[in-house]
Amino acid sequence: MDNRRRMPPAGELRHQSPSNDNQATDNQSQSAEAAAAAAIAAAAADAEAAGLWTQIKAEARRDAEAEPALASYLYSTILSHSSLERSISFHLGNKLCSSTLLSTLLYDLFLNTFTSDPSLRNATVADLRAARVRDPACISFSHCLLNYKGFLAIQAHRVSHKLWTQSRKPLALALHSRISDVFAVDIHPAAKIGKGILLDHATGVVVGETAVIGNNVSILHHVTLGGTGKACGDRHPKIGDGCLIGAGATILGNVLIGAGAKVGAGSVVLIDVPPRATAVGNPARLVGGKEKPTIHDEECPGESMDHTSFISEWSDYII
């Protein structure tokens, strides 16, 4: 079997893949119609971001009033800013700075990058919605914006990825290093990541250089999308849209996790998983068998976040 090829079969990635998405942004020559559509979409995205930002400020204002001890924090990070981009640039600049990489330098870098490419802001909005909807412990957008290391790590990654695509590799890698130090989330700047991502808990997540993650994916902590050795080239997993990757799962090599698939917690996956199938165990096996794996109904487990309904099929406490 050949697990070295890697153009995902048609249909596996229902939404636009992030790699396509990026290419589109970068170099597609748009017709006039497309330009108009894009303008409309951009305006809609702006409106959505503005609405969300209004809500975030309202949440922060409510919390600041209820809790004076936190008000200084909320004003400096949220309430003193005029936009989501400024707020997150400020927050990341202060979180990721060090004595040799000053907060002012990072703030400038984040703000310039967010301002120059609205798609980053749109992805931020989608990620905030993802956390709010999928994580029952997420009590407000502002809570996610300020406190979720997975959310923050991804936003910072998007900036380092942008730098990487602009051939500013040393800067991208320095930022990568700070993200890994501060959040214990290690995403290579070259990795391509979609929108609507939830990195829940996030500590220990590792995503390799040639990994691709689709849209609306949920990934728990300690998940590895790792490589296969010291050879260069395309050597990391591709995660389809809507996938759910359980805590501590290790996926190695240029394998494809099909759209809507689930990988159980603690699984070690080295072979493709078909769309909407479920892989569990170490080594991972497909629920239902490799010949005719069970295909679940959920189109987007990354959104439903059901980790355990396959328990009875899998674990029966027999040695």
Place this chain on the structure above:
Amino acid sequence: MDNRRRMPPAGELRHQSPSNDNQATDNQSQSAEAAAAAAIAAAAADAEAAGLWTQIKAEARRDAEAEPALASYLYSTILSHSSLERSISFHLGNKLCSSTLLSTLLYDLFLNTFTSDPSLRNATVADLRAARVRDPACISFSHCLLNYKGFLAIQAHRVSHKLWTQSRKPLALALHSRISDVFAVDIHPAAKIGKGILLDHATGVVVGETAVIGNNVSILHHVTLGGTGKACGDRHPKIGDGCLIGAGATILGNVLIGAGAKVGAGSVVLIDVPPRATAVGNPARLVGGKEKPTIHDEECPGESMDHTSFISEWSDYII
């Protein structure tokens, strides 16, 4: 089988569960006798804490004399303080602060919380003793107090938990976020945790919102007490008194790990484990079989810390 109900069967949690403990502190109406007994217990706890604090200062003084390069650190964190509560409030305030959450603010918060609820200090004392007794690498109480991220994360969690019970959720969550950033230990403020806890190494521990951990439990690093999806409600594990949870174990859903049970390193547990039974593997199986699992002699594996005596029964290197 129904793993959604969750009042632990009588006898499974031999000591008072932390949830009961907390309720008692909060709203039990005590008779005069009970009040007298409580006063005696409080005096005894104060005496124990004072004795331990004397010992910690003696250790720190000895180390400061032997190692001038460390003396400044030991004086600022231990020797300049008049009580364990002040020392730990100072140390946590300086460790968990950031440019937007000042050390003075956190110090104030910690000190006020420790001072207002002596049960926190008592739990700190029990945790220090747990580390000193159970971890052969722990060479002194002061070493644990200053350097054990698991110990420090739990003490900070107890404060965030207190804030949570006082409906100061945004502040509790901001503190939670700092603990997760600084120690890579992610314990939801709502989680209830007993006394005499050892989080050994601690990096990567994740404990969900509705999890409960009994007394005298030992939990190694990378352990997850996780949820089952995006539904709200009681959805995280309950760990009985005296349990031992091995490194990298993943326990998901509202399952009960019975008092004195062991969970082997790297196990993935999604179903209840009976008291004093042992679960190992991915998916976890009960040693001895699910019908009649082996019940070990140890009443409190969380204290004996025996990780590997079940090896011969479990792993035999046969594919």
Place this chain on the structure above:
Amino acid sequence: MDNRRRMPPAGELRHQSPSNDNQATDNQSQSAEAAAAAAIAAAAADAEAAGLWTQIKAEARRDAEAEPALASYLYSTILSHSSLERSISFHLGNKLCSSTLLSTLLYDLFLNTFTSDPSLRNATVADLRAARVRDPACISFSHCLLNYKGFLAIQAHRVSHKLWTQSRKPLALALHSRISDVFAVDIHPAAKIGKGILLDHATGVVVGETAVIGNNVSILHHVTLGGTGKACGDRHPKIGDGCLIGAGATILGNVLIGAGAKVGAGSVVLIDVPPRATAVGNPARLVGGKEKPTIHDEECPGESMDHTSFISEWSDYII
């Protein structure tokens, strides 16, 4: 079977083990010939280090010119220093400092230790080469020097280990604590580690007090070399030269991983692995069977970094 003894059988550790290496440095009475040879070796090591340092500065200068936003960082960490030892002492001092352990104190400590024992610098050089050769994501030596938390954690560990051997235990443990906080890499100061080590990604690595790691070993993130309980004494794994330990592998107890062996990602290993054998799974099994395990051709998988070629033998997606 007895897994408590632990002198590795002859031949299993082809290179000098780090424990021997250290003893040699400390107390071997050398003949005149040996002294001459040592002087020649020292001169060669100096030359190698100087050459590498020249290259690192050239890389940094190139990057500073191409990326002014990063130049300040590159000058302060690399280009303003006259030697590799000064650069790394400066960088670690600034990364590991806290409000109670000042950067100037740590810088002094690192610089004095590196200067007083050239073997540390030599090991640093070997580690830099290991990362550069084995990790396809490592684009330059300077990138590794500045940004690899695994590399930095090991260099800091070597200093804490040196302090430990000088009976400066409280200082060694304070440093250990900072490394664990900042890099989420937890290596006990007493652990003995060889040269040419790659800790790839590194987050969550835990190495216990009596563990020994040979030369030219590669260890992925989330790997545990853990103990067996609360008994003191020799209780942690011994990793032979050239081993490759996959992501999330948990090796517990005083077991021997023979030279050139591989441990698969996510494996839980509690029994010895023969040289050049491969152990996979939870619980781990030997590829080829315990009676006659497959012995691979690679002398040094820690260098070849092949994680997945044993897939077809192991995982076949059958429940």
Place this chain on the structure above:
Amino acid sequence: MDNRRRMPPAGELRHQSPSNDNQATDNQSQSAEAAAAAAIAAAAADAEAAGLWTQIKAEARRDAEAEPALASYLYSTILSHSSLERSISFHLGNKLCSSTLLSTLLYDLFLNTFTSDPSLRNATVADLRAARVRDPACISFSHCLLNYKGFLAIQAHRVSHKLWTQSRKPLALALHSRISDVFAVDIHPAAKIGKGILLDHATGVVVGETAVIGNNVSILHHVTLGGTGKACGDRHPKIGDGCLIGAGATILGNVLIGAGAKVGAGSVVLIDVPPRATAVGNPARLVGGKEKPTIHDEECPGESMDHTSFISEWSDYII
């Protein structure tokens, strides 16, 4: 002439001198009546402080609403605190800290001192009122509390003075050093200073060890109350109640500036100035002549702040 004696003649210091004030607080044996009166006075002082604190918070809240960029600052310094003492302890702790004297330590020190001696808080209140009434550039109490280096230097001095009287001299001097570094205001910890003091602009003020400053005094920047040489003993000026000392005035030796006297800007004074007289020039001369100096009507020039009405008598531009 003898300028070494120095008990101010009766009547010169109309209000209680600060030295008496302090002694009273410390060791006076009060009769029952006196105790009752003191309790009433204390309650009145508490009420005044509470009222002022309410006003300060209202000012800060108004400013925070009008200026989100400043809200974080206002919340952390004022609005998150429950009392004036906590606010000023926090603010001074953060302003005076250094890498070797941590903010948490200083905060603790300030808070403990303010809490243990209410007379400090009362003096703070009087100083705030002094600035608000006398300085037309002072637009609010909160403005003075946060931004007036003279005000802040005096409050910090009162704490260092308290430490000095408790024979904690090294700590008092370390604090003194920080005040001098941060505010460029150098007041020896032993100097006795009354209430209702305005140090306007304050940069460069120097007050020596045995200096005494009465109540309701206003002192401009660059003013020196200096000594006479290297002999120990009482060697610095005594400033009576209600005096006004102009910018850059230098008063040297154990001289007495009588109650209600004025010293002109830039004057150099080495001999006593009678009550309500005016000294100007270098060397200073008494307006009206030394035999029969002009006695002005103002009882308290320190409050009226009239610097220049004596111009026509003094300066006429003739060489």
Place this chain on the structure above:
Amino acid sequence: MDNRRRMPPAGELRHQSPSNDNQATDNQSQSAEAAAAAAIAAAAADAEAAGLWTQIKAEARRDAEAEPALASYLYSTILSHSSLERSISFHLGNKLCSSTLLSTLLYDLFLNTFTSDPSLRNATVADLRAARVRDPACISFSHCLLNYKGFLAIQAHRVSHKLWTQSRKPLALALHSRISDVFAVDIHPAAKIGKGILLDHATGVVVGETAVIGNNVSILHHVTLGGTGKACGDRHPKIGDGCLIGAGATILGNVLIGAGAKVGAGSVVLIDVPPRATAVGNPARLVGGKEKPTIHDEECPGESMDHTSFISEWSDYII
């Protein structure tokens, strides 16, 4: 004599006064011709600033090459920035920040203000030229930009003044306080200051609320432009274009120092000084006598900086 009026007599202020200058910028309705002229002037100013910035970067690059120990500083403050405004905003943000006023917030504030009002940048350029031409100790523009506290204090003042004119008084005063703490230069935000100003050494300079300083003025350290008491209203000195105010001079009240006048070091001035006259001494007298003061040839002593040529006329060592 009436020293309360204060419209400077025609001719005394040869250049545009800074107050007029500001009004012009704000609300003058310009004709088309004026608009064209303004556009040309703006372009010229941009070109001049660009040229100066090019030179500053060249100086910094030369210094960075010659002195690696300083290169990090030079890159972070100058070489990594794309314009003078960004460089100075970064530098001031890092110099003036505190634990409660973050560098990122200040950087944002400075950058927004400099960007929104080009006249600030133009004044910065003029001040840089003033220091370079007039101060023989100023060896380069970059030296002044980085190291001259007087220069930096004025640039920060211009921002606080802008905030003041926008009725953002609390923020202006907070900034004012930081400038006074950090640079020991205390300029009230309301004070109006022209272009081409040199504050040499600068420590201890105090400029009151209603003071006005013309263009091309040089002011030495310890100079006070102070008020006359607690009455509100116009109460501080007006310094005409081209004046030179010697070290330690104290000028009090709403007096006018005519264009091109000199005030000798240590002088105390309370009455007007005619244009191109010289006032010296305490109290100040006019050189040549008040009836017919000597009028010197220098049109702009603030540029020639001749402090001492009037010595023989003034001081002859006779008591």
Place this chain on the structure above:
Amino acid sequence: MDNRRRMPPAGELRHQSPSNDNQATDNQSQSAEAAAAAAIAAAAADAEAAGLWTQIKAEARRDAEAEPALASYLYSTILSHSSLERSISFHLGNKLCSSTLLSTLLYDLFLNTFTSDPSLRNATVADLRAARVRDPACISFSHCLLNYKGFLAIQAHRVSHKLWTQSRKPLALALHSRISDVFAVDIHPAAKIGKGILLDHATGVVVGETAVIGNNVSILHHVTLGGTGKACGDRHPKIGDGCLIGAGATILGNVLIGAGAKVGAGSVVLIDVPPRATAVGNPARLVGGKEKPTIHDEECPGESMDHTSFISEWSDYII
């Protein structure tokens, strides 16, 4: 009269002038005898420094025991160091650092400079003794070492001066700027300063580029040794050995203050002062008259510190 020449007449500078001293160190070709004498002198200086260092540590240990709140500060600054040079390098590095000039960089710079030139250390020892003997408020050597901004500013100046003489001007000026910011003491790096100097209080002292200060001089705060204009060349005062310069004195131009002379507080001096004469007032006059000035008995007023014995001759309160 010509005040532009400036080789001090023989006898005016009794001790070696600092300029000669420095030249000697740099480029004198010593005979064998001289070399032997120098070696003996160096050994004596080493012994004196070692003795003083022992005493400083004893003082600090005593204070640390008496005041635990200060112990951390005393250990980090004094007790953890092995020599006076290391202690002062550490202390200055931490005091003078900023976010763009790191403490580790400055520490390195100070330590290297002190180590490479023992004459700096010897001057430090003489300055410590000067403060201890002359200032009655100086209660211990350690108090001076830690807390005297004048002492610290001079030590830092000596390093910046050394850099200046090595043609490392930009670094010297950056350091100069930090000294001026932090201590409000502004000494140009080129200024030559002798040994046994006391800068008492020190705030506001300004010393120009071509100024020279002899040995055993005492200078109070706000003293200016300033220039005469914008011409380059030798334009600042020369202060002979043993002089005493009172607070706020302003000495301008290339004038010579003869050995053992006194300048009264607040004086403005623009002409030479003969040895052992006293100049007072603004403008300064010689006590006794310019034709036959009074020559006092004190050989070294800088040591006796008598500021005021000349009062009766000078000031008599007559207008």
